[in-house]
Amino acid sequence: MQQNLTSRKRLYEQHLHTLSEISQALGEKDRYTQAHGHRVALYAMRLARRLGFSPEDIRNVGMGGLFHDVGKLALSDRIFTNRENRLPRDLRQEVRCHPLIGAALLKNIDFLKPAVDFVLFHHEREDGNGYPFGLKAGEIPPGAKIVSIADCFDAVTTNRPYQKGQSVASAYKILREGCRRYFCEEYVETFIEEIEENGIIPDTGPDPLLADKLVRSAAGYNVM
Numbered sequence: 001m002q003q004n005l006t007s008r009k010r011l012y013e014q015h016l017h018t019l020s021e022i023s024q025a026l027g028e029k030d031r032y033t034q035a036h037g038h039r040v041a042l043y044a045m046r047l048a049r050r051l052g053f054s055p056e057d058i059r060n061v062g063m064g065g066l067f068h069d070v071g072k073l074a075l076s077d078r079i080f081t082n083r084e085n086r087l088p089r090d091l092r093q094e095v096r097c098h099p100l101i102g103a104a105l106l107k108n109i110d111f112l113k114p115a116v117d118f119v120l121f122h123h124e125r126e127d128g129n130g131y132p133f134g135l136k137a138g139e140i141p142p143g144a145k146i147v148s149i150a151d152c153f154d155a156v157t158t159n160r161p162y163q164k165g166q167s168v169a170s171a172y173k174i175l176r177e178g179c180r181r182y183f184c185e186e187y188v189e190t191f192i193e194e195i196e197e198n199g200i201i202p203d204t205g206p207d208p209l210l211a212d213k214l215v216r217s218a219a220g221y222n223v224m
């Protein structure tokens with residue numbers, strides 16, 4: 001029993017180390033993507049909590065948010081140095097692979113398995129025109145729908161190298177206009193209620209402890 005616990009702890013420490021390395025590597029490649037992942041995790045957990053998800057599901061959604069773009073690690077540097085609003089066609093095609101790459105990276109890590117589908121499906125759309133599979137509303141897991149809304153809101157309201165952040169009101173408009181085509185309407189309205197009540201997350205860069213806290217709690221070490 002004691003040996004089991006020790007080997008589980010050791011395995012957990014190894015996984016945590018791997019994840020910190022992945023997160024750090026992503027930060028070195030693109031600091032925006034790293035900090036964005038941290039904010040998406042926090043927004044996604046807030047929405048999941050407001051929707052009444054269990055503590056375990058809230059954590060899983062948080063991990064999905066944290067690592068939703070981890071597959072971008074494998075993308076070409078030209079994508080990160082691009083300063084145009086729209087990427088050239090070949091690079092757009094490449095970007096469309098990142099959910100598959102991210103899911104492949106995470107699927108063998110035991111306590112991240114429940115979050116893999118949220119990474120894999122975070123660019124699916126309600127109307128079936130998303131990627132990589134073109135799933136429709138009822139086929140998309142709720143956690144992926146949540147990550148998708150948090151992802152859009154943070155992407156719109158923060159500054160990127162090629163684009164200045166827009167107002168919260170503009171982000172609400174974009175989310176509401178995207179209902180039924182892109183996003184689940186009920187989740188969008190609940191998300192807006194949550195932001196109105198508890199505010200936005202400031203753009204202060206990555207939270208170095210967030211991955212650690214989420215992974216610890218997912219591994220059964222109750223620190224959240």
Ligand SMILES: [Fe+2]
Nearest residue numbers: 068069122123
């Ligand atoms: Fe993404």
